[in-house]
Amino acid sequence: MSGWEHKLAGLHVWLAQVDGTLAGFTAFDDAGHIEFLFTAPALARQGVATHLYQQVRRSVGARELSTEASLVALPFFLREGFVVVQEQQVMRAGVLLRRFAMRHSPPEAACNNPPVDGLPQR
Structure with a gap:
């Protein structure tokens, strides 16, 4: 394999496809963990990730969701009501990357999300 x-x-x-071209994809498990949520760079900020996320939400229902978001994906998940549980550093192909363990929470809890170093605050 x-x-x-x-x-x-x-x-x-x-x-997700746009005009027959792969625009993005998501992969998630039965427990509500989003393993991947990717949008083609040429189609960023055009609703592809939102559409895919809504499909995940419909599929898992009211269950809590979780993910490890990249620095690029962090603002998207924050807008969707996720909160940062832990900032992590992982090594990929010899490069140290920041990622964020996140979980979905009620919208009123999102405003209590702690600041993340190096990111602009709202």
């Missing part, structure tokens, strides 16, 4: 097949085994995968 290839690396991607192994990562995706047991996950639900949704694809």
Whole structure:
């Protein structure tokens, strides 16, 4: 089994297309953990991630959601009501990356999200 097949085994995968071109994808498990949420760079900020996220939300229902968001994805998940549980550092291909363990919370809890170093505050 290839690396991607192994990562995706047991996950639900949704694809988004725009004019027959892959625009993005998401993969999540039965427990509500979003493993991947990706939008093609050329289609960023055009609603692709929002559409995919809404599909995940409908699929898992009222269950709590969780993810590890990249620095780029962090603002999206914050807007969707996720809160940062823990900032993490992971090594990928010799590069140290920041990511954020997050969980979905009620909208009123999102305003109590602690600031993240190096990011502009609202």
